[in-house]
Amino acid sequence: MAKMGVLIGCCLLLVGTSIRAEIIADSVEDWSFEGIQGENNWFNGYYNLTLDQDDGDGIYQASDFTAFLNDDSGEIYEDGENHWNGNSWRLFRDTDPNTGPWTSINQNGGHPNGLNSAAPPSVDDSMQEEHWSVRRWVSSYEGEGSLIATLAATNTNCGNGTSVHLFQNGVAIGSSLATAGPTPVSEIIGVNLAIGDVIDFALSPVGIDGLGADGCDGSAFNLAVTNEPGPEPPAPAFADSARDWSATGTQGENNWFNGYYNHTDDADGNYQQEDFMPFTNSEGPDGGDVEPDGNHWTGTSWDLDSQGAPGPWTYLGATGTHPNGTNSAPDAEHWTIRRFVASDLAGTTPVELNWKMAKTNLNGDGVTGALFVNGEKVDAVTIAGGDGAGVDRKFYVNANPGDVIDLALTPIGLTSEVDGSDGSSNQLIINTELPDGPLYNPGDTVADSIADFSGEQGQDGWFYGLYDQRLDVEEGDGEYSVDEFEAFLNDGSEFIWDDPETWRESENQWNGNIWDVVDQGVIATGPWTQIGAANGHPAANAQEDPEVHWAIRRWVSDVEGEYSILGMLNNTSANGDGTVGRILLDGEEIWAEVTDGDIVDVDLTVALSEGSILDFVIDSDGAGNFDSDDPFTIADVNDGSDGTTFSVTIGQRFLFTPGGTQGDYNGNGLLDAGDLDLQTSEGIANQDLRYDENKDGVVNVADRVLWVNDLKNTWMGDADLNGAFDSSDLVAVFAAAKYETGEAASWAQGDWDGNSTFSSSDLVAAFSNAGYDAGIRPGGPNPATAAVPEPSSLVLAVISLFGIAGALRRRNK
Secondary structure, eight states: OHHHHHHHHHHHHHTTOOTTOOEEEETTTTOOTTOOTTGGGEEEEEEEHHHHHHHSOSSOOGGGOEEOOOOSOOOOOTTOSOOBOSSOEEOOOOBTTBOOOOOEEOSSEEEOBOTTSOOOTTSTTOOOOOEEEEEEEEOOOOEEEEEEEEEEESOOSSSOOEEEEEEETTEEEEEEEEESSSSOEEEEEEEEEOTTOEEEEEEESOOTTSOOOOTTOOEEEEEEEESSOOOOOOOOOSEETTTTOOTTOOTTGGGEEEEEEETTTOSSOOOOGGGOEEOOOOSOTTOOOOOTTSOOBOSSSEESSOSOTTOOOOEEOSSEEEOBOTTSTTTOOEEEEEEEEOTTOOSSEEEEEEEEEEESSOOSSOEEEEEEETTEEEEEEEEOTTOSSOEEEEEEEEEOTTOEEEEEEEOOOSSOOOOTTOOEEEEEEEESSOOSSOEEEEEEEEEETTTTOOSSTTGGGEEEEEEEHHHHHHHSOSOOOGGGOEEOOOOSSOOOOSSOSSGGGOSOOBOSSOEESSOTTTOOSOOOOEEOSSEEEOBOSSSSSOOOEEEEEEEEOOOOEEEEEEEEEEESOSSSSOEEEEEEETTEEEEEEEESSSEEEEEEEEEEOTTOEEEEEEESOTTOOOBTTBGGGGGGOOOTTOOEEEEEEEEEEEEEOTTOOTTOTTOSSSOOHHHHHHIIIIIITTOOGGGOTTOSSOOSHHHHHHIIIIISOSOTTOTTOSSOBSHHHHHHHHHTTOBTTOOOOOGGGTOOSSSSSBSHHHHHHHHHTTOBTOOSOOSSOOOTTOOOOOOOHHHHHHHHHTTOHHHHHHHTO
16 A cells, blocks of 8 residues: 555656645545445446457447446355455356456456456356456546556566556547566556546556466556646557557558568578568458468467467567577578558658567577668667567658568577577557657667677676675775776686685686676575676675675777667566666766666766776665765665666667758668668669759769768768778778679679669779869868869779779760
8 A cells, every 4th residue: 555655656746746736536545345336436347358349349438347246245156146255356257177257356456357268167158258357437526637557467477467458438548558577567647537537447468468368467457546737648659560450460451561581581681671571361350270371360460380389480469479490490580570661651751660679488598679661770689588678769760651661570689599489579659759859869789788798808898797895895995996896707617616715716707607706506695796698696795794796797998989878777576675777987977776676777878988998887785775974884785686687788879860861861860871772772773753862853873973972071982981082992892892793782882873783884983073082071062173183003003904094084084
């Protein structure tokens, strides 16, 4: 009760409510301990979705609510005349054998029922049904208000979680919350209430993977109503792969298509738009048996086979999905693809591509998600096998009518491409309403704490160690500095001493999988300091040897400029007092957050120089007991249940310009070689006038010169687009070995005139632009009257070698 009060108070603060805010209704505080329907305007019942699908429209309406019954007997029998047992509401089910329906509601939570649960054989004509447990409140208040909905799993031993839905007078409002974890998720929805309005709060067995099984679906679901205006509801998404899911298996419904990519059978191994293979529905809305070369629609999801050994495991549901690896029949790597075609855009439109991915089977090596726009990969992330929180990323593009957006899930994990335990969820949401303020897109990742994890100190710039905080408090100043980082040792033995007098005597702290100061499988008294690929554990006083350690990942920068740090902090157990995640730049703290069984996102920008030191710390003092002004408080730091995930990526960050930067054809916020390659393949080849930069009604090499000179402010021939055309560009293009082969070539491989190959005509186009060895191009366009400088001896050698000197002289007359 107290915990829920704290949660509601927190939520009220989030929406800026004043201390005068009044809670009008609260499903916990207003609970009827006598089972009286209508007490404090609350009613309890359920929604039979299965019956509504058979006899109605399968869409919840206020009239679909069925109230539980109370005949004051306190006994629940198969006759269905009483559902109140003296403490809670529940439908009858046989306990021997143990059957459904599990439909129930108690003061703090309840349980829905899924189609997977057997009907009670003692009840005549009973059948397997999907039930939503529903709390109903009838408003006695008129005016603006807020609904505060919360959901948390109470049985976390298994299952895919549950979801909740809110309705006002039978009309859905807000979004659907879903979780399989014990940390409450919440939503605050602003409403205008009239006296007599009916608010229904429903608990569904559909979990985070979009499937409706009810295993371990015990949940806390609660609703509070206040008289304070809530936040404006967000504008509905332009498109949402989960919301818009076709229940009939219709490809193209709401402009969504579902399919897969056979990476193994792809000749070049690079995903392109035309590599998409749509699933087949040959059995109609109700689906049928599935097989790779036949029907793929089961009636609820797409599946190449029956999800049983030996494979393929290629599967795609409303949110649930599974790729296939080369370890599973037919020994081919398949990526699942959700595709949206932006047919309904009126013109060039800035959009937010919000994509989410998490593991639902918390085992295995992990998976990778990738986002493509018109066949070009714009974003990608790999997550670990146990990462049930996953990622929630945003990428901004200036989309055009007909643009194709693909969200892929691959079996590529942290260290392998097999598909073991790769069950996952993903979702793509497309918004045309963009957040206020500057918007940034991620660029290349320069460091990844999970993907780069190693037992070799310094590999990819990463180091692993600890800070002995107690030692520093007792013998130093008690303030962390970069030189107090103690690196773990690896002598190559993969044997961590299991009987040292102190851990400092050990010459090895790497066991082949994790860094660990002592062998935790043998030493049960600590110190518990360790670091794994995604997780770590600090040490404190909850052991015989009362040391206090920070567990630290260190990355030493080899880049310079502004970079983003994106990641996730999560003390995975709420049983202790939490941990603190800290990020220090050259010893100065730039970020710190407490986690106690909850997930904290990391999103910040830092200015780095070559040699900058970033320390990512897990500190056991979640309760904040240590006071640097009182050294004795170091004894109050405790490390119970302090296993913590702290994973980060460090990458480039680019400002997105809504409406588009001229020449940014791929919409990634950059003028890059990808734009020139699109100008070739779509503009010059297909005469798409979006690429007609000089507006003369034709797309040709003149548009290419304008893009290079005026928009990119560089020279023709600048293969790496670093602002200069010099010998390094020539070396690079000839090293690509495409010259005069007739093979397809990109800008970076020498196709400078836009005819998709590298030949003497490209060299003519480049040297005629007068940029060779001219240095960085000054501002402004290249003057039409610019003289062509005398070629250097290297250039003359290249020209002579490829027989184009005459052509160049003729061009310059």
